[in-house]
Amino acid sequence: MNKVVASAADAVADIADGATIAVGGFGLCGIPSALIRALYEQGTGALSVVSDSCGVDDLGLGLLLGAGRIARATGSCLGDNKEFARQYLAGEIELELTPQGTLAERLRAGGCGIPAFYTPAGVGTPVAEGGLPLRYGPDGGVAVASPPKEVRTFDGVDYVLEHGITTEYALVRAARGDRHGNLVFERSARNFNPLAAMAGRVTVAEVEEIVPPGELDPDEIHLPGVFVQRVVPLTWEQAADKHLEKRTVRAVPAGPR
Template sequence: MDKVVATAAGAVADISDGASIAVGGFGLCGIPSVLIQALYEQGASGLSVVSNNCGVDGLGLGVLLGAGRIARATGSYVGENKEFARQYLAGEIELELTPQGTLAERLRAGGCGIPAFYTPAGVGTQVAEGGLPWRYDADGGVAVASPPKEVRVFDGVEYVLEAGITTDYALIRAARGDRHGNLVFDRSARNFNPLAAMAGRITIAEVEEIVRPGELDPDEIHLPGVFVQRVVPLTWEQAAEKHIEKRTVRAAEAGR
């Protein structure tokens, strides 16, 4: 039952080239930055990543992206990462864009053993009809395009069939957790982290504060330990290091 691994390096040591990985967080909020750095230092490449976005240049998944370690990405938004755009347009990386809510449900469905589900999101667009550029060739032509998906009508409304997602591994970050892997997430970090954890066959969680089993009220647990295989305790310095994707400030008022 004790799932604690002493170091992030030890926790990601068996992730091999070509592995598929679901990664929690939203922008730079709630991302497993320590595990990502450990994976970068470990050297695995040719990775297939499923995450809402791919970090920013030099931070989050942008660390792996900048090193050329990611071969394919499934996500909802890549607009804050210039290197991602360059690789995508140059045909160096494959990208499957999917609506954000659909991505969340695909991860949840995979974790629940649901192979596919119907949703109205994307009906009447290339999401359903196919033709979205997944990969470009060196000349700017479409080398790989998304296939058409099944569309059915329920009660007079069209729905598109979306497949659940499972991955070899999941990397997530939690605010609190116990040695059994029961986890609590802080505010916005709760959006994709539990879902990514559910989708991974082996889920590795970096945790800011480790408590003894039984200290967490069952009603406050956001993700039960059954979905978590490895827990990495963070140092105070690691837990405190959090980046802001976009900092916005207002002008100081006169006299202050």
């Protein structure tokens, strides 16, 4: 039951070229930065990644993207990652865009053993009708387009069929956890992390604080250890390594405070 692994490098050592990986986080919030860096330093490439976005240039999954290590991505947006946009438009990477809620449910469904489900999101758009560019060609034309999806009517409303997602690995980050793999995520970092963890056959969690088994109240556990195979305790420096995509400030009002 002791799932603790000594280091991030040891935890990702068996992830080979061409692997499929679900990655938690939203932009730079709650991303498994230590595991991503370990994978980068290992040199693994040709990866198929499922994540809401690919971070930003040189941070998060942007680190792997900038090194040309990602061959295919499934996500909801390009975000502020200029290199992601450049590679996609240049035909260097394949991208499957999917509505954000649909992506979340596809990961959850895969983790629950549900092969497919119907949703109204995307009906009447290229998401359902097909034709979204998956990959561009060197001439700027569409080399590979998304196929049409099945649409059925229930109680007079159209729904599109979406498939659940499972991956060989999942990389996530948690605020607290125990050696059994029970995890607690903090505030908005509880975004795609539990869902990505459920979808991976081998889930690796980097954890900011490891507590003894039994210390976590069962009612506060966001992800039970049955979904987690490896736990990586972070150093203080690794736990503090967090970034903001955009910093917004406001002027301080004049006068006495």
